Amino acid sequence: xxxxxxxxxxxxxxxxxxxxxxxxxxxxxxxxxxxxxxxxxxxxxxxxxxxxxxxxxxxxxxxxxxxxxxxxxxxxxxxxxxxxxxxxxxxxxxxxxxxxxxxxxxxxxxxxxxxxxxxxxxxxxxxxxxxxxxxxxxxxxxxxxxxxxxxxxxxxxxxxxxxxxxxxxxxxxxxxxxxxxxxxxxxxxxxxxxxxxxxxxxxxxxxxxxxxxxxxxxxxxxxxxxxxxxxxxxxxxxxxxxxxxxxxxxxxxxxxxxxxxxxxxxxxxxxxxxxxxxxxxxxxxxxxxxxxxxxxxxxxxxxxxxxxxxxxxxxxxxxxxxxxxxxxxxxxxxxxxxxxxxxxxxxxxxxxxxxxxxxxxxxxxxxxxxxxxxxxxxxxxxxxxxxxxxxxxxxxxxxxxxxxxxxxxxxxxxxxxxxxxxxxxxxxxxxxxxxxxxxxxxxxxxxxxxxxxxxxxx
Amino acid sequence: xxxxxxxxxxxxxxxxxxxxxxxxxxxxxxxxxxxxxxxxxxxxxxxxxxxxxxxxxxxxxxxxxxxxxxxxxxxxxxxxxxxxxxxxxxxxxxxxxxxxxxxxxxxxxxxxxxxxxxxxxxxxxxxxxxxxxxxxxxxxxxxxxxxxxxxxxxxxxxxxxxxxxxxxxxxxxxxxxxxxxxxxxxxxxxxxxxxxxxxxxxxxxxxxxxxxxxxxxxxxxxxxxxxxxxxxxxxxxxxxxxxxxxxxxxxxxxxxxxxxxxxxxxxxxxxxxxxxxxxxxxxxxxxxxxxxxxxxxxxxxxxxxxxxxxxxxxxxxxxxxxxxxxxxxxxxxxxxxxxxxxxxxxxxxxxxxxxxxxxxxxxxxxxxxxxxxxxxxxxxxxxxxxxxxxxxxxxxxxxxxxxxxxxxxxxxxxxxxxxxxxxxxxxxxxxxxxxxxxxxxxxxxxxxxxxxxxxxxx
Numbered sequence: 001x002x003x004x005x006x007x008x009x010x011x012x013x014x015x016x017x018x019x020x021x022x023x024x025x026x027x028x029x030x031x032x033x034x035x036x037x038x039x040x041x042x043x044x045x046x047x048x049x050x051x052x053x054x055x056x057x058x059x060x061x062x063x064x065x066x067x068x069x070x071x072x073x074x075x076x077x078x079x080x081x082x083x084x085x086x087x088x089x090x091x092x093x094x095x096x097x098x099x100x101x102x103x104x105x106x107x108x109x110x111x112x113x114x115x116x117x118x119x120x121x122x123x124x125x126x127x128x129x130x131x132x133x134x135x136x137x138x139x140x141x142x143x144x145x146x147x148x149x150x151x152x153x154x155x156x157x158x159x160x161x162x163x164x165x166x167x168x169x170x171x172x173x174x175x176x177x178x179x180x181x182x183x184x185x186x187x188x189x190x191x192x193x194x195x196x197x198x199x200x201x202x203x204x205x206x207x208x209x210x211x212x213x214x215x216x217x218x219x220x221x222x223x224x225x226x227x228x229x230x231x232x233x234x235x236x237x238x239x240x241x242x243x244x245x246x247x248x249x250x251x252x253x254x255x256x257x258x259x260x261x262x263x264x265x266x267x268x269x270x271x272x273x274x275x276x277x278x279x280x281x282x283x284x285x286x287x288x289x290x291x292x293x294x295x296x297x298x299x300x301x302x303x304x305x306x307x308x309x310x311x312x313x314x315x316x317x318x319x320x321x322x323x324x325x326x327x328x329x330x331x332x333x334x335x336x337x338x339x340x341x342x343x344x345x346x347x348x349x350x351x352x353x354x355x356x357x358x359x360x361x362x363x364x365x366x367x368x369x370x371x372x373x374x375x376x377x378x379x380x381x382x383x384x385x386x387x388x389x390x391x392x393x394x395x396x397x398x399x400x401x402x403x404x405x406x407x408x409x410x411x412x413x414x415x416x417x418x419x420x421x422x423x424x425x426x427x428x429x430x431x432x433x434x435x436x437x438x439x440x441x442x443x444x445x446x447x448x449x450x451x452x453x454x455x456x457x458x
Numbered sequence: 459x460x461x462x463x464x465x466x467x468x469x470x471x472x473x474x475x476x477x478x479x480x481x482x483x484x485x486x487x488x489x490x491x492x493x494x495x496x497x498x499x500x501x502x503x504x505x506x507x508x509x510x511x512x513x514x515x516x517x518x519x520x521x522x523x524x525x526x527x528x529x530x531x532x533x534x535x536x537x538x539x540x541x542x543x544x545x546x547x548x549x550x551x552x553x554x555x556x557x558x559x560x561x562x563x564x565x566x567x568x569x570x571x572x573x574x575x576x577x578x579x580x581x582x583x584x585x586x587x588x589x590x591x592x593x594x595x596x597x598x599x600x601x602x603x604x605x606x607x608x609x610x611x612x613x614x615x616x617x618x619x620x621x622x623x624x625x626x627x628x629x630x631x632x633x634x635x636x637x638x639x640x641x642x643x644x645x646x647x648x649x650x651x652x653x654x655x656x657x658x659x660x661x662x663x664x665x666x667x668x669x670x671x672x673x674x675x676x677x678x679x680x681x682x683x684x685x686x687x688x689x690x691x692x693x694x695x696x697x698x699x700x701x702x703x704x705x706x707x708x709x710x711x712x713x714x715x716x717x718x719x720x721x722x723x724x725x726x727x728x729x730x731x732x733x734x735x736x737x738x739x740x741x742x743x744x745x746x747x748x749x750x751x752x753x754x755x756x757x758x759x760x761x762x763x764x765x766x767x768x769x770x771x772x773x774x775x776x777x778x779x780x781x782x783x784x785x786x787x788x789x790x791x792x793x794x795x796x797x798x799x800x801x802x803x804x805x806x807x808x809x810x811x812x813x814x815x816x817x818x819x820x821x822x823x824x825x826x827x828x829x830x831x832x833x834x835x836x837x838x839x840x841x842x843x844x845x846x847x848x849x850x851x852x853x854x855x856x857x858x859x860x861x862x863x864x865x866x867x868x869x870x871x872x873x874x875x876x877x878x879x880x881x882x883x884x885x886x887x888x889x890x891x892x893x894x895x896x897x898x899x900x901x902x903x904x905x906x907x908x909x910x911x912x913x914x915x916x
Contacts, residue, residue: 007864008659010523011471012633020633022625022652023666031689037675044671065468082658088690128675135669136653139628140636148631167480170597171791173606173639175470175478176632178598194480195594200540201466208481211593213502213798216806217495217586231489232546241808242913271810327790333629333781340671348674350699352729406465455700 012176014072019079022136026083029129030093038096041104042128043342043361045120046138052331056432057114057422059153059415060121061184062145064111064406066138067395070102073130102130106395107381109364111405112149112187112415113390114422116438119364119378120391121146126398128343135338143336144177145184151303151328152188153419154429155321158303160310163318165207166193167298168326181326187411189419194320202408209236209268209296209320216241222250229254233263236296239281240270248281252288266294266317274299275314282315296320302329303429347451358444359451364390373421379441470634472530477537480594484541487587488551496554499562500586501800501819503578504596510789514890515572515880517611517873518579519642520603521852522569522864524596528560529858531588560588564853565839567822569864570607570645570873571848572880574896577822577836578849579604584856586801593796601794602635603642609761609786610646611877612887613779616761618768621776623665624651625756626784639784645869647877652778660866667694667726667754667778674699680708687712691721694754697739698728706739710746724752724775732757733772740773754778760787761887805909816902817909822848831879837899 012020032038048058075083080094089097104126109115121142124131156164166185169178182198192207193199199206210228215238218224225237239247248267255262267285269277274297285293297309298320306319323329339357340348347359361381366388367374377386394402425432440448470478490496506516533541538552547555562584567573579600582589614622624643627636640656650665651657657664668686673696676682683695697705706725713720725743727735732755743751755767756778764777781787797815798806805817818838825832825845835844852860883890898906 007862009472010526010638010659011469012637012655013469013471014467016655016658017633019655019658020627020636021654022627023654023657023664024652024668025666026654027666027690027693028668028672031672031686032675034689035685042671042675068468079658083654086657086664132669132671136628136636137633140630140633143629144631144635169478169480170594170796171601171794172598173602173631173785173790174634174637175475175595175598176634177602178478178594179470180468180632194482196479196481196484196541197470197474197477199481199544200474200477200537201468206481206544208483208485210482210486211590212808212810213500213590213806214486214489216798216808217490217500217801227493228489231492232485235485240810243809323791323793327631327785329790332631332785332787332790335781336629338628340674343675348671350670350674351701352670352698404465 014068015076016079017069017137018073018075018133019082020137020140021133025133025135027088028132029097030089032129032132033093033096038129039127040344041126042131042340044124044131044135044338045341045358045362046122046124046142046336046338047118047120049335049337050117052334054330055150056426056428057116057150057436058146058334059149059188059419060109060113060115060146061111061149061187062142063108063122063394065141065145065180066122067106067400067405069137069141070106070124070134070395071398071400073100073102073133075100100130101398102126102134103398104131105393105397107391108394109390110392110411110414112411113418116376116436118358119376119438120362123361123391125361139336139338143334145180147328147332147334148181148325149184149188151325151331152185152190153415154303155306155325156189157427158306158310158429159319162316163191164189165318165320166190166195166325167320167322169195171323172326183408185325186408187415189412189416204408210238212238212241221247222253225250225254226257229258229262229264233261234265236266236268237264238268238270240272244269244272244277245280245284248284251293252284252290255288255290264293266296268296268298268320270299274316275309275312278314278316294318298322300324307429347447349448349451349455351452351455358440359448362444366390368421371421372423373436375437375439377439377441378444380444380447383441383443472526473534474537475527475595476531476533476591478595478598479591483591483593485546486590487555488547490587490590491551491554496587497585498802499584500589500798502582502589502593502796503799503820504580504582504600504794504796505576505578507793507795508575510792512788513608514884514886515574515608515894516604516792517607517646517877518567518571518573518604519569519607519645520600521566521580523599523603523638524580525564525853525858525863527595527599528564528582528592528853529856531558531560531591533558558588559856560584560592561856562589563851563855565849566852567848568850568869568872570869571876574834574894576816577834577896578820581819581849583819597794597796601792603638605786605790605792606639606783607642607646609783609789610643610648611873612761613764613783614647615885616764616768616887617777620774621649622647623776623778624648624653624783625778625780627653629781630784641866643783644866645873647870647874662866668696670696670699679705680711683708683712684715687716687722691719692723694724694726695722696726696728698730702727702730702735703738703742706742709751710742710748713746713748722751724754726754726756726778728757732774733767733770736772736774752776756780758782765887805905807906807909807913809910809913816898817906820902824848826879829879830881831894833895833897835897835899836902838902838905841899841901
């Protein structure tokens with residue numbers, strides 16, 4: 001008798017990522033294969049249909065993971081055995097699937113670029129079966145990373161140059177989000193993360209202070225501050241475990257004790273009326289000659305609250321932002337789509353109400369006037385403007401072309417530059433009025449009309 | 459000259475999960491170690507402070523992953539090297555950290571149990587350093603899995619016995635959420651998922667239909683239906699790529715062609731006025747003698763929209779639910795906390811405004827009257843009621859006690875039974891008025907007061 005099979009590790013990795021698909025992608029792949037269509041060239045376009053209410057732009061993020069998936073797409077034997085057990089797939093198809101690799105090309109907007117509705121973030125051009133199998137994974141990664149980068153860009157804007165630190169790991173949706181959100185936030189201008197693994201894997205600067213539990217574990221708050229500052233002289237002390245201002249006075253007491261060796265960098269406020277507590281803490285610190293001790297604030301912050309604190313002139317030098325940024329609470333999702341726009345050299349669309357598709361391969365041109373983005377045009381691939389083309393060829397023959405498509409510092413620098421080039425009303429927190437202008441080129445509009453007529457005739 | 463170091467794989471697994479911590483957990487651990495406190499027993503309690511506006515209860519989920527983390531907590535050499543590079547940690551501490559394991563016990567509410575504010579979902583009892591290091595990971599996993607299970611429970615309630623299928627992978631926050639949400643949804647009563655990897659790893663039933671791209675790739679919608687049904691006779695055909703009712707008529711045409719061998723199980727509507735289209739599709743199918751072909755609906759569904767369709771009497775037999783359930787859009791997060799409630803045998807709390815902590819180890823008792831849950835009491839551990847205790851000892855000496863704490867079918871059956879035992883107003887979609895009653899026992903309240911006085915005196 002065979003004992004119970006040990007459960008599989010509950011993790012996604014390069015080896016099992018190809019199974020992170022919706023079943024229909026595999027059943028469709030088998031159908032394409034049976035119909036002799038599987039190797040015919042298709043174009044899939046990844047874009048979103050509408051901006052969420054509180055977003056003026058979306059910051060593209062997640063391309064590096066998309067390319068990694070396509071480059072490594074390969075089903076392992078044990079995955080094929082599992083698929084066979086589902087009863088939908090023939091062994092002949094699974095043998096064919098075992099050899100399947102993505103051999104096509106990818107055009108994409110680089111990470112850190114602001115994008116707008118209907119603009120392709122990624123176009124996958126290759127045999128239809130492999131392109132179809134990438135649908136869910138590419139959407140999953142690009143959607144959430146772009147959602148979170150877009151939220152973080154607002155928080156960074158609100159902070160107006162003050163440092164923002166990501167504290168969101170504990171409230172994010174799972175380990176993969178915890179890891180990759182820290183990277184997406186850094187692309188968007190967040191200075192550092194509390195997440196150590198994100199530091200290890202991506203090189204995001206890691207930062208941290210102390211938790212209430214540390215203070216609680218000591219019988220006395222001052223003793224906790226003393227012990228922590230002894231070990232970490234330039235630390236940040238959390239002052240609100242009991243009475244916030246009494247906590248600040250204990251920091252002053254510690255400074256008196258330590259004299260010239262007191263090097264505590266900041267205090268952290270985590271509850272209560274942050275503007276008022278920051279003002280009163282600043283007074284207490286300044287009166288004690290501790291002008292260079294900074295004030296760091298956290299606790300339920302989002303871009304609105306930060307903008308309010310900044311507008312009130314609260315003497316806060318940096319913000320720790322967790323929950324609201326960590327799940328992009330006001331807009332946790334984008335209406336993202338991955339749609340077939342061409343097959344066998346012919347443009348494709350669908351006519352379901354409210355969900356149009358722009359057919360064929362496309363390019364997006366961004367016009368700039370005196371260094372400011374003046375409007376985008378979605379055009380057919382091969383058109384020549386007006387403006388700067390945003391989609392670049394990043395993969396050919398199934399191999400990534402860019403030196404390092406996941407280069408974090410380049411993506412961060414691009415985001416800084418490209419957000420900075422948006423009109424002030426689009427960069428800002430309030431709804432842009434008018435919204436950033438995006439047009440469809442006459443050639444693409446004409447082509448869409450032509451394809452629609454063919455489909456309606458067919 | 460050494461070439462560029464290849465980037466690390468962007469995945470979390472058992473080996474690197476211990477680094478998925480907030481930096482302050484490690485700096486505090488070193489401080490505890492330096493102060494000779496690291497091995498002192500602490501109690502950490504994981505709970506949430508408030509119900510989101512549109513939730514009457516939270517369905518506990520994620521315990522299996524929490525236990526897996528605690529059981530395997532061990533830092534590898536290369537992680538210690540990385541930590542050393544941060545400049546905060548001494549080699550002596552890192553050597554100590556290398557040998558650190560979680561050796562304590564865990565009490566927890568089993569997965570699939572409805573829980574309420576301030577009730578511990580998990581209590582971690584063990585040396586403070588290891589307990590502290592589990593903070594972010596446990597919160598990350600238990601928070602999002604409980605958030606998503608709670609949302610799914612509402613969707614299942616709204617569907618009133620009709621099957622709900624999870625289509626959310628593409629919009630979820632990352633790969634880990636994609637995988638584990640499918641499991642959390644199944645705990646909450648969702649019938650199946652489109653996510654193949656969740657089927658492979660957890661045994662969740664997998665289901666799927668077809669995408670618009672499949673229909674689009676064919677020159678003719680009927681030809682697409684014919685080819686798909688030939689390969690998958692009992693499939694579901696997606697009828698809204700072009701004109702929905704014309705699509706339904708093509709299904710009828712296919713039935714005529716195939717005669718007795720026509721076995722298509724259902725059609726799927728994915729856009730437009732679903733109630734009206736379902737009614738008219740039903741008429742077309744019934745007139746053609748296809749009464750046994752079911753109607754499956756998807757496209758922007760949540761519990762409110764499903765309840766509305768059910769109330770309208772729309773002839774829909776099952777629902778595919780993606781985005782709104784996949785990120786729990788209306789409440790993507792819980793105000794979850796992981797707080798020190800005892801250290802060295804003494805109860806601990808903090809007094810920051812609005813964030814009370816119930817000190818010490820606790821138990822939750824659920825009173826039932828005639829099989830219906832009548833109210834909970836949060837008590838000190840060791841009290842004897844009234845009612846059934848919800849927290850069970852699931853780990854001792856760092857080893858999991860339960861046969862399989864992640865047993866999916868048992869968690870699902872528990873959820874069905876325990877949600878069924880809630881009062882109708884609490885199970886329902888509308889805000890429960892009055893809310894489910896949760897009290898603090900006189901003994902716990904007295905103890906909290908006592909600890910508060912000690913803290914204020916100290």
